[in-house]
Amino acid sequence: MYNVHNYPLCPDAQHYASIYRNISKDVLNEIQFFTEHGNLTIGTQRKLLKAKFPTEFILDRDLSNVIQKFKIHSDKNLDATPVEFELDDENRLVRLFWMSPAQIVFWLEYHDVILNDNTAKTNRYQIPLSLFLTVDNNTRLRLVAQALVSDETTESYNWILGCTKKATMTEPLVFVTDADPAVDVAIKQTYETTYQRKLTKKPQI
Incomplete structure (x- = not known):
């Protein structure tokens, strides 16, 4: 030697x-x-x-x-569906997060890369819908979490990301989002071990 x-x-x-x-x-x-x-x-x-x-x-x-x-x-x-929500001073819903047991399993199995994007206030209440997606072993997109929030601030994103950690006790290895400064700050504050990438093309669900 x-x-x-x-x-x-x-x-x-x-x-x-x-x-x-x-x-x-x-x-x-x-x-x-x-x-x-x-x-x-x-x-x-x-x-x-x-x-x-x-x-x-x-x-x-x-x-x-x-x-x-x-x-x-x-x-x-896996028995219950995690649901988190917040109300304002007038008892109006301002934040809602939920994951089904099946979604938790998909998140845990395929959390290597998680994609996140918001709809542009297209529902009847005109509030953003935040969707979390992953790709399974058959290269199919899977919806693994969703949230409704009244705004797209760093505080709201911190709340949503915190809900995913509470429900799954894991962080994505790679988290893909659009170029939103509020999300960038929230990822650094909430996902301690995650590597962030920018979304260049929206996924087709």
């Missing part, structure tokens, strides 16, 4: 090689407990695991995959 190389060696290679990325049973038990009973997001789980297991190195994608597995097999989380 030669100890001379014409390229730099990465001293942390063992952290990223697949054969060294096995998650211990104790850590898996903690993740399962956090997922099924604590309703904790991936960001919160990562911080708790780092504090309790300081010598364990877990990649975000590995943690996300484990959370996804426990989430899908948790009957408790």
Whole structure:
């Protein structure tokens, strides 16, 4: 074996090689407990695991995959349809978010890339409809979440994205949106581990 190389060696290679990325049973038990009973997001789980297991190195994608597995097999989380809403001072509906159990499963299985776009106030109440889409293993678009909001501000987008995290306990690996500055800010504030891409052509549902 030669100890001379014409390229730099990465001293942390063992952290990223697949054969060294096995998650211990104790850590898996903690993740399962956090997922099924604590309703904790991936960001919160990562911080708790780092504090309790300081010598364990877990990649975000590995943690996300484990959370996804426990989430899908948790009957408790698939029995009900998550619905979130907010009213203004006059008891008028200003925000509404919902996901069906089937949509949660699709999100968890195909959250590598999530697309988001709003309709231009085409419903009878003239308020934006926010749609979340993903592509399944048959290259079909799947509607995985939806929300109605009275405006398109950063605060509203933070609320919507927060609802997706609460319902699925995961963040997209890649989040595709149009060039809206309000969305850009909300993504950075709410999706801690997500990479953002700009939508150049609207999907045909």
